[in-house]
Amino acid sequence: MSADLSRCSLNTATVKHASLAEAVEAAAAAGLGAVGLWRHQVQEAGAEKAARIVSDAGLRVSSLCRGGFLTASDGAGIAAALEDNRRAIEEAAAVGARELVFVVGGLPATSAPGQGPRPDAGPADRDVVAARARVADRLADLAPVAADHDVRIVLEPLHPMFAADRAVISTLGQALDLAAPFPAGTVGVVVDTYHVWWDPALEGSIARAGREGRIAGYQVCDWVLPLAAEPLNSRGHVGDGYVDFPTISRWVAAAGYDGDVETEIFNEDVWAADPAQTAATVGERFARHVLPHL
């Protein structure tokens, strides 16, 4: 068990019920090299203290989750989104997270996570083409702010089953198209196996992302069935489902990515487990299914 886990990162959402200190302790004890943080943890502890908790344990911050939710079509909604994302960029800089993950939001009537359908929604609320165009507009607003803070906006394509209510970016190729107008150091993309494993264009899109210098992160977790009652929480540990990790990991490595590999699992059973055991499992699965192919 002497696998090098220095590139293995525990996204703290995987141990949702642990405090930041507990999550960091679990990751360090499992021999991992980094953690992915969430804004509420940084806000609660304060950026300086959060950064110190991580560095004192000998770990790095692989990314900060998350900004985004950019699809509002009304003036107040747009202003609120810009304000919140400016704060997210400042928090990322303060905590030493170069990569700030963006989940861009769903159709506007439903862009608040967990909100249900709106039978009374007007035609404009169903115009996914227009919602995607607004994402492009908001990125143009925010990219200069990110560049000023030396933070990269990292676009995360979400599985198409979340296109209505959570993210209108549905493929890696689409994320790259949206990133294209901006410098690669300012707007990147993350490859999350859960969201993109099914994409027939995936190999080509990963290669393109590498050529364009935009791969800002590689996140791993597995597609398991049946879907949970809340599909958002259907993810499984690497190796428990259908994702072909050797192949996708080889594509990511061939594209030149040499950064951290974050495990981010939303799953009630995983959340109920002991964080130390979860971190150990994350390390073992990384060593078995991912590391040999990087």
Place this chain on the structure above:
Amino acid sequence: MSADLSRCSLNTATVKHASLAEAVEAAAAAGLGAVGLWRHQVQEAGAEKAARIVSDAGLRVSSLCRGGFLTASDGAGIAAALEDNRRAIEEAAAVGARELVFVVGGLPATSAPGQGPRPDAGPADRDVVAARARVADRLADLAPVAADHDVRIVLEPLHPMFAADRAVISTLGQALDLAAPFPAGTVGVVVDTYHVWWDPALEGSIARAGREGRIAGYQVCDWVLPLAAEPLNSRGHVGDGYVDFPTISRWVAAAGYDGDVETEIFNEDVWAADPAQTAATVGERFARHVLPHL
């Protein structure tokens, strides 16, 4: 209410608990022009009688569901798939259905609909690239059979949430790539709003499908949330969810499609409703949300 419903077709799966005669009666009473049939109905009634039930009511058969499940990797599984699909082609010809819809199957360990995950599956069972290549091989086996019977194999891309367990064709563009080696009259595609509405490449793929003469059907139903416990049965009546029917219908019309528009809804609540009421609702929703844009 003098809308022309002659292009509106009721796929009989929408009134799952009705007999073929009841489904046809409901469609005719609602003023629709066609029905989409399923193989078990044709097998039960016999092709000749099934065709007569439809034509006696003044309706057409818009399509037959379904062949496919082509991803088996072992010799016996491949032989069984070829045999079953040869029968499906013969049944389509016998019942006068020119268009035979194919759902191509998921990863091989799980290609039987409704089957759960296989934690013990080997690496080959997770190789979606290879599974897709086997679909191409089986199409090459079956295309000549279809051509001999003047039946068109109609590839149906399914929503990516079904890629593991039901269909490794996940986008319209991918379906067109798989169809490309064959004459347009032998292998076509169907545009089902439920499965493709989220696709950022949809407008271009529909235009391409039109240019290539491959649009063999247009199916409509809505994406509603939350997903049902069985996600397959999450579909809603046109207008009840998030799909932008005016826009997609315009794209399909602009691509030159002038055939039937089938409503195919898998939904426990819809199945529990009176078939006559369901057929009437199908007609009304078609007239309101689709027909003005065709």
